[in-house]
Amino acid sequence: xxxxxxxxxxxxxxxxxxxxxxxxxxxxxxxxxxxxxxxxxxxxxxxxxxxxxxxxxxxxxxxxxxxxxxxxxxxxxxxxxxxxxxxxxxxxxxxxxxxxxxxxxxxxxxxxxxxxxxxxxxxxxxxxxxxxxxxxxxxxxxxxxxxxxxxxxxxxxxxxxxxxxxxxxxxxxxxxxxxxxxxxxxxxxxxxxxxxxxxxxxxxxxxxxxxxxxxxxxxxxxxxxxxxxxxxxxxxxxxxxxxxxxxxxxxxxxxxxxxxxxxxxxxxxxxxxxxxxxxxxxxxxxxxxxxxxxxxxxxxxxxxxxxxxxxxxxxxxxxxxxxxxxxxxxxxxxxxxxxxxxxxxxxxxxxxxxxxxxxxxxxxxxxxxxxxxxxxxxxxxxxxxx
Numbered sequence: 001x002x003x004x005x006x007x008x009x010x011x012x013x014x015x016x017x018x019x020x021x022x023x024x025x026x027x028x029x030x031x032x033x034x035x036x037x038x039x040x041x042x043x044x045x046x047x048x049x050x051x052x053x054x055x056x057x058x059x060x061x062x063x064x065x066x067x068x069x070x071x072x073x074x075x076x077x078x079x080x081x082x083x084x085x086x087x088x089x090x091x092x093x094x095x096x097x098x099x100x101x102x103x104x105x106x107x108x109x110x111x112x113x114x115x116x117x118x119x120x121x122x123x124x125x126x127x128x129x130x131x132x133x134x135x136x137x138x139x140x141x142x143x144x145x146x147x148x149x150x151x152x153x154x155x156x157x158x159x160x161x162x163x164x165x166x167x168x169x170x171x172x173x174x175x176x177x178x179x180x181x182x183x184x185x186x187x188x189x190x191x192x193x194x195x196x197x198x199x200x201x202x203x204x205x206x207x208x209x210x211x212x213x214x215x216x217x218x219x220x221x222x223x224x225x226x227x228x229x230x231x232x233x234x235x236x237x238x239x240x241x242x243x244x245x246x247x248x249x250x251x252x253x254x255x256x257x258x259x260x261x262x263x264x265x266x267x268x269x270x271x272x273x274x275x276x277x278x279x280x281x282x283x284x285x286x287x288x289x290x291x292x293x294x295x296x297x298x299x300x301x302x303x304x305x306x307x308x309x310x311x312x313x314x315x316x317x318x319x320x321x322x323x324x325x326x327x328x329x330x331x332x333x334x335x336x337x338x339x340x341x342x343x344x345x346x347x348x349x350x351x352x353x354x355x356x357x358x359x360x361x362x363x364x365x366x367x368x369x370x371x372x373x374x375x376x377x378x379x380x381x382x383x384x385x386x
Contacts (some may be wrong), residue, residue: 081362083339087286087304090315090329094143101362103138110134111383119375126179137194144185152178187238193218200228200238207238208246215253219263223249259284283310309337338362349373 082101089096101107112130117123126148133142153175160171182204189198195218200209207230213222224245231241248268255261259281265274272294279288291300298321305314315329328345342354356367369378 081338081358082364083356085312085315085329085331085339085342087289087302087312087315090304090312091302091317091327097132097134097138097140099138101138102134103136105363106386107134107138107384109385111385113381113383115379115381117377117379119377123379127181135190139190139194140188142185142187144183146181146183148179149182150180152180154178202238205230219253220251222251281306285310307333311337334358336360336362339364 081098083096084098085096110132112132114128114130115123115125116128128146128148130145131143132140135141154177155173155175157173158171161168184201184203186202187200188196189200191197191214193214195212195214197212198209199212200207202208207228209226209228211222211224211226212220215221225247227244227246229241229243230238232239250266250270252264252266253261254264256277260277260279263276263278264272265276266272274291274293276292277288277290278286279290281287285304285306286302287304287306289302293299298319300317300319300321302315302317304312304316307313311331311333313331317325317327319325324347326345326347328343330343330345331339332341334340336358338358339356340358341356342352343350344352344354350372353370353372354367355370357365359365363384364382366379366381369380371377
């Protein structure tokens with residue numbers, strides 16, 4: 001039902017309860033999404049038979065109530081924005097893109113233009129960028145970023161300048177940096193249920209891929225990690241050559257209570273090495289994730305706090321795997337319920353403060369990352385392609 005309601009085009013729902021002795025209900029779907037044919041839910045009754053009319057009315061009333069329930073619980077004000085932080089993305093490096101918003105706006109790609117600036121210095125554009133590409137369902141299909149691997153300092157000479165044979169200024173010498181870039185990319189592939197089935201990382205000639213299988217309730221059941229080779233002459237395209245297994249893991253799940261379940265992680269020999277307890281709230285959002293390794297005293301605990309609107313406001317992560325580590329993320333929202341600021345802490349020290357600039361359509365246009373320790377500012381501008 002979730003997928004059905006998600007793909008309903010409500011502007012195309014027609015109700016006509018009184019049309020003489022006729023009753024009509026016609027439900028239309030949007031065009032097929034992601035190459036997957038959708039099953040239309042269509043009911044058409046045109047008869048003078050009272051029994052048939054009653055059956056049609058009951059059938060359609062049920063559908064109407066389901067749709068009404070969805071519209072009541074669905075908050076477009078919260079979902080119609082570019083970024084929505086979640087428990088799953090709180091400690092990830094990538095931004096928490098809102099799939100629904102990307103799809104509804106028809107966004108094909110977003111380019112992040114990056115400029116760095118140190119305190120008391122002029123901003124420097126080093127040509128850095130991040131690039132995100134999406135499919136028609138709003139899912140991320142490709143991501144790449146550029147990094148500087150080499151700086152070449154070149155010296156330039158400017159000769160003296162004359163005006164009517166009179167020396168105006170002496171010549172001078174100046175240096176200019178030229179940058180050599182490396183591009184690191186990741187491509188994403190999905191199954192017919194829009195679940196991630198393959199993630200392929202590429203850095204130069206190195207390829208590393210993750211393959212995923214799922215349970216019937218859409219939880220990851222198997223994960224295989226491979227090193228791969230590309231035999232395509234065109235390196236912008238990928239043709240699988242060699243494939244070498246790096247690791248293989250499987251997962252089993254057990255419901256322990258109404259809002260809690262346990263995930264057991266097994267290695268390639270089928271032996272459990274870690275247990276993870278997930279605790280959810282009544283909205284089925286994670287409030288805590290507790291990890292315990294079975295062969296060591298390593299623990300990793302995460303906790304998540306939400307406001308009255310269900311927006312993530314705080315995320316903490318604690319681990320003893322390499323000394324005591326505590327990470328903290330806090331989120332503030334503006335009057336329009338859009339992400340306004342994000343702060344990142346490590347062991348009580350503020351590492352980054354991010355300020356987002358969002359327009360009236362809840363589209364993020366830019367953001368600024370402040371690093372108080374390095375005394376730097378990163379200015380990021382977003383360019384959308386539709």
